[in-house]
Amino acid sequence: MTVTAPLVAQPSTFVHIRPGKGRFVNLRFIDWIWHVRGSVPLPAGQTGDEAFARLDPLFHEVGTTYERSSGMLMFSKKDQPAQDKMSVFDSGVLQIEDDAGTPVLRYRLASRALLFCFLVPLLFLAFAQLTIALNAFEKPPAAGASTAAKDADKKKPELRLNPIDKALGAPEPDKPKDGKGGKPEKKPTPTSAYVFAAIFVVLYGAGRILEDRLVRRLFIRRLQHEAPA
């Protein structure tokens, strides 16, 4: 952890660290996918220094490094513990700004987990396409082989229940149907890949909303209710 220079509230530098300028694709239009932005008004009479002192314990987690300077706090996390309250974020900037005479804490937090969850449905759709392609690639069994398989199945003895199971009332196994020599070979289906793609779409939506709210609530509680550690 690194802490530099005492905190002094200054005119906004927040705008300068926003991405997008001079890029081929203006990231501002898409970076909401993996960024959480927000602002929390400071309680009446609370200075920037006091606010950061209250937030300070959040950045004393294992794997977190941070730097404070000029009314701004920048942090980054590596291999953050699962129970770190800001575990979902990998880096971010917090800044005290003056909003029409009221000091507010503005934050912009980046999360690779959110980006991963946003993109991972594409991976599962790729798995689905791969399954379809492999099924199409596999040749249907030759007629001779099919007959041989049927012959083999015909030779199989009929499945019977043990007398103990019969006495206890367990249902008898199904008899093989005439003309159909046993079960057809099961091909893998893309259904599970589609299901997981959908699950991650829902998870992303839930996570993007939930983590936004949780971190906002965390900052509000720290600033308003809890004494600095």
Next chain:
Amino acid sequence: MDGVRVGNRLIGTQAPVTIGWENIPKVEGGPVKQFIFTWFQPTVLFALLAFWYYAPNSIAKASTAIGIGIGFKVLLLALEWVNPRYASWRLTWKELTTDLFYVGLGYTILNLVDGYIGSDVMAKAIQTNFNWDKFAWFTGLPLLVQAFAISFIFDFGQYWMHRGMHNWYPLWLPHSVHHYITQLNINKGAVGNPVELFLIGLGIGGFFDFLPRAFLLAGAFGMAIGTYQHINVRFNSPRWWRFLFNTTEHHSLHHSQDFEATRSNYAGSYIFIDRMFGTCIDGEAELLGMEGGRRMTIREQMTFPFTEGWKTLKEKYGKGSSAHHSAVPAE
């Protein structure tokens, strides 16, 4: 830390562990809660066995088993919320997402790979090549005996594969990733490097023939016993249950940050296999993981066995290498 002597071994010299059932905390709360969390596990096991034993053939299908499996996991997730073992193992959105990613890999790409090079395919190829028939005499045994045989044969194989992973460096490399999990939740069993997930699924069950219903009953054994390895729920498991079956307590010890403790409790479902071979330790741990509980990212989980393996090879055989490499061995 002094540790506790268990046989010839000192357990808990590197990280805190609790040894002995008498020292493990009980479920806290009123009599109803105590009753539920004492009898939940046996009730589910016997209810599932009864269901699969008597369900008509039209219902006793793999698709029903998958549906029950998903429903059961959702129920267990709810129990994690209601009665967590440790607050420090609480499921977060990020943990859930990571876990489900691995569950998804299991149902999709790993399933696809298994269809080509899995142990059942290999068993079939061997049987075809040597004109062997399946060992079919099992089909005449009582259903529950067949079901137990299926799950025991698999678990016995898994015990030795798992023990091998903790004793032979090339197998430890893929398995080590699973040991970087820092908490136990219901889907954590799926978390690991895909190479390990493939290896741990290998078995010799493909050489045997059983009644279809016996497979479903065997699945019930696995689901109603093995599932509790990774779960953040406090149960008062009955004495006979924890003597026979693997529990969260056993498996938390296996995942603890204490090296000696991790070298115990290898079986998936039947802890009596560990008792037979002297590797069982009754106890539990809260602090889990490797390197002091460092949480790995998914990217590192995917590459770790290969990067670590490469590092070790370079240290051993690279230019200027000494005969003694510094990488931590599996043993």
